[in-house]
Every structure is written in structure tokens, then in C-alpha cells.
Amino acid sequence: MYAEFYGLExxxxxxxxxxxxxxxxxTHHKAMAYLTYGLSQGEGFIIITGEIGAGKTTLVGHLLNELDTDQFVAAKIVTTNLGAxxxxxxxxxxxxxxxxGKDKAVLxxxxxxxxxxxxxxxxxxxxxxxxxxNLPTKALEELRMLSNFQEGDRALLQSFLVGQPEFRDKWAFDPELEQLRQRVIATHHLQxxxxxxxxxxVEHRLALVGWKNDPSFDDGAFRKIYEFTQGVPRRLNTLCSRILxxxxxxxxxxxxxxxxxxxITDMEQENALATQPINSPSSIRGAVNGGGVSSGRAVTNGGLPAGLEERLDTLEKYVRVHDDTIKAVLDIASVWLGKNAERDE
Structure with missing residues (x-):
């Protein structure tokens, strides 16, 4: 919707x-420098960590895009809690x-x-x-074992490990990962x-989709954006998308x-509503009207933020229709079961 309104591509x-x-x-430039250094070494492990939303996955994707497929073959894995x-x-x-169907030896x-x-x-x-x-120690050890494959003095596999801050402590202090630590040749934490x-x-991403200063952003807007996001890319994407x-x-x-x-007020209000134990649209009204959620935005005469009253009315209507449908199905089932019971007698 907003792309069409602002003429974005x-x-x-x-x-x-x-x-x-x-x-x-x-910080991403430094991370790329470490990744490039790692590629030049051709062995061992490169570790990149960062907070949630710091841009780690985009960084890895950028690295893969830069690779010459005639010289490199790459596999990217996004892990869950996998065993060895x-x-x-x-x-x-x-x-x-x-x-x-293959066992470990065959794999x-x-x-x-x-x-x-x-x-x-x-x-x-x-x-x-x-x-x-997300990987347990034994799975990390299996990755370390893969680094033992060599042809002469050349390693056959090089690994890049990308994760959240808690992984820093894991690889640095877990006594069972001593051999992996000895193979780490570079590490960087994204700030x-x-x-x-x-x-x-913000301006870079807008420019990539044909932004022509519509909408324009003044200095106060950028200060407020930074204040709320603290320079974390995913937070920036979420907020700026909502702004547009x-x-x-x-x-x-x-x-x-x-x-x-x-x-920002809208987003914080939605988050507050989402975290409340709400059982029905009426309880949402009660939470807002009762002061459970405060907002500096315009409200209706009933105390609800503008536009929310109408959405809640619609939701209540759907709930009533849903309840009526279930009741009708139960009535039909009851009649059907009653007829079967009479036939069995």
C-alpha cells in the first residue's frame, strides 16, 4: 500500500x-573484514555473534552473494536444537x-x-x-570433526558460525570445546x-527502491527513530515500515x-494489549477503558483509541456468528444422534 502511495519500487x-x-x-564492515580474512586463510572457524536483529543473517547472505561459484561451493544451515x-x-x-536413511558412518x-x-x-x-x-556441545564437536578432513596440508572444509551473544560464552568457556577453540581463527561481535x-x-534502504524524498524525514524524526530502535536493524525495519x-x-x-x-505509541499500545490475558473483545474494552493501556492518541467517547472501537465491534460480531454456528452444528448432531438411538432401539 505505502509503496504505491510514495511511488516506491x-x-x-x-x-x-x-x-x-x-x-x-x-560494525558490519569489520565483520566482513573478518569473514574475508577467514576466506583467505582457507581453514578453521570464523565466529560472528550479535544481538537479535543485529543483521547477522543479512551479513551472511551478503557474503554468499559475493562468492564466485566457480571457486566456492557453500552450504547454509539454520539450526534448531539438533543432535550430533x-x-x-x-x-x-x-x-x-x-x-x-543413512547412518552416521555413511554420512x-x-x-x-x-x-x-x-x-x-x-x-x-x-x-x-x-x-x-541452538546447537548442543556434541553437535558442535561433530562440526569440529569435519574440519579434520584434509588433502595434503589443505583443509577441505571451512566453517562460519553465526549466532546470538550467548554463544560467545559457550565456545569460549565450555571445557568440551577446547579443540574447537584451537581452530577459531577470527571472531567478531556485531554492535x-x-x-x-x-x-x-534508513536513507540507504529507501534509495534502493527509488525513493525521491517522498516522504521526507526531518531531523526530529530521525532522532526519535534512533531513540526507539537504538540502531538495531530489525527494530529499524519494523518501525520504519509502520511509519510509511x-x-x-x-x-x-x-x-x-x-x-x-x-x-511508536500505536506499537506500544498493541504490544500491551497482546501481552494481557484477554478472553474476549469485551475484555479488551475493559482493559483500555479501565486504564490498563494508556495512549496519547485520539480516543472515542467510550475511551478507546480511534478506530479500535469499530474493529472490536466487528470482532464481537464474528465471535457471535462463530458461537451461533457451533450451536447449530451441535443441535444438528444432537438430532442425528437421537434418530440413530431410536433406530437402534
Missing amino acids: GKPFQLTPDPRFYFDSS DDILRMVAVGFGLDAN LRDIEVFLRQNHKNGRRALLLIDEVQ AMTYEETREY LFGAIEEIHNINEQVVADV
């Missing part, structure tokens, strides 16, 4: 990581190998054959593990962006501090 702040929108902030055998299965599948053999064949063909194999903090970088980030949607609905062409404040 796409959505600049979608939440799905997209390497096309990679922004080279100082499961991680080997995921690695095999990530490299396009058939892992169905290891197939992976080794694949790595040696690629080395013979002049291609290096890279393994990128995203959300690595939040500065105010200046936050502003550049709000601007399109209200037909606003200049985003100022008050517009951003109004959007």
Missing part, C-alpha cells in the same frame, strides 16, 4: 533478511547430498567424498551455520549502529518527530 523495510539491502556500517547425527544429516543435505563417508571431489575440481567448500547458539549510521541506513504505512494512510508527505511518536 518495492518494500524497503521488509523483515525477511535480504542481502540486496546490506548496509556497510562500521542430525547436524551431519543437515550438512549433507546442505551440500545437496542424499541423506535419507561421514559421503561428505568426505564430496569435499575431496570439490577440492580436486578446484572448488573450496564453505559451511555457514546460522543460529549456532548496534550509531545515530549517524541509523540515518544513513501510517504516512500513506494519513496521506503525510513529511515525517516529523510527532508522526514517529504517534506510530
Whole structure:
């Protein structure tokens, strides 16, 4: 909706990581430097960590896009809490190998054959593990064992481990990961962006979809955006997407501090409602009218934020229709069961 209103060629702040929108902030630039250094070494583990929403997945996607597919073959795995055998299965599948019904020994053999064949063909194999903090120690040890595959003095596999901050303590202090620690050749923790970088980030993403300063953002708007997001990319995407949607609905062409404040109020109000134990639309009214949620936005005579009253009325109507439908089905079932019971007698 807002893309059409502002004449944009796409959505600049979608939440799905997209390497096309990679922004080279100082912290991401350092991370890319470590990744590039790791590639030049051709062995061991490179570890990148960062808070939720810091842009780790976009960074990895950007790296993959930069690789020459004639020189590299890469597998990317987004982990859940996988066991040791499961991680080997995921690695095999990530490299396009058939892992169905194969035990650990066969999987290891197939992976080794694949790595040696690629080395013979002049291609290096890279393994990128995203959300690595989910892996148990035994699964990490299996990854470390894969790093033992060599051809002469050259490692056949290099791994990049990307995860949340808790993984820093795990790999640094877990006594069972001593051998993995000895193979870590570089590590970097992604920081939040500065105010200046936050502003550049917003303008960078807008420019990529044909932004022509419509809407315009004044200094107060950028200050408020930074204050709320603290320079975390995912928070920025969420807030800025809502700002553009709000601007399109209200037909606003200049985003100022008050517009951003109004959007933030809406978001905080929605979060407050979402975290309350609500059983019905009526209880939402009670929560808002009773002071459970405060808002600086316009409200109706009933005390509800403008527009929410109508949505709640609609929701109550659907609930009533749903209840009536269930009652009708139960009545039909009761009659049907009664007829069957009479027939059985």
C-alpha cells in the first residue's frame, strides 16, 4: 500500500533478511573484514555473534552473494536444537547430498567424498551455520570433526558460525570445546549502529527502491527513530515500515518527530494489549477503558483509541456468528444422534 502511495519500487523495510539491502556500517564492515580474512586463510572457524536483529543473517547472505561459484561451493544451515547425527544429516543435505536413511558412518563417508571431489575440481567448500547458539556441545564437536578432513596440508572444509551473544560464552568457556577453540581463527561481535549510521541506513534502504524524498524525514524524526530502535536493524525495519504505512494512510508527505511518536505509541499500545490475558473483545474494552493501556492518541467517547472501537465491534460480531454456528452444528448432531438411538432401539 505505502509503496504505491510514495511511488516506491518495492518494500524497503521488509523483515525477511535480504542481502540486496546490506548496509556497510562500521560494525558490519569489520565483520566482513573478518569473514574475508577467514576466506583467505582457507581453514578453521570464523565466529560472528550479535544481538537479535543485529543483521547477522543479512551479513551472511551478503557474503554468499559475493562468492564466485566457480571457486566456492557453500552450504547454509539454520539450526534448531539438533543432535550430533542430525547436524551431519543437515550438512549433507546442505551440500545437496542424499541423506535419507543413512547412518552416521555413511554420512561421514559421503561428505568426505564430496569435499575431496570439490577440492580436486578446484572448488573450496564453505559451511555457514546460522543460529549456532541452538546447537548442543556434541553437535558442535561433530562440526569440529569435519574440519579434520584434509588433502595434503589443505583443509577441505571451512566453517562460519553465526549466532546470538550467548554463544560467545559457550565456545569460549565450555571445557568440551577446547579443540574447537584451537581452530577459531577470527571472531567478531556485531554492535548496534550509531545515530549517524541509523540515518544513513534508513536513507540507504529507501534509495534502493527509488525513493525521491517522498516522504521526507526531518531531523526530529530521525532522532526519535534512533531513540526507539537504538540502531538495531530489525527494530529499524519494523518501525520504519509502520511509519510509511501510517504516512500513506494519513496521506503525510513529511515525517516529523510527532508522526514517529504517534506510530511508536500505536506499537506500544498493541504490544500491551497482546501481552494481557484477554478472553474476549469485551475484555479488551475493559482493559483500555479501565486504564490498563494508556495512549496519547485520539480516543472515542467510550475511551478507546480511534478506530479500535469499530474493529472490536466487528470482532464481537464474528465471535457471535462463530458461537451461533457451533450451536447449530451441535443441535444438528444432537438430532442425528437421537434418530440413530431410536433406530437402534
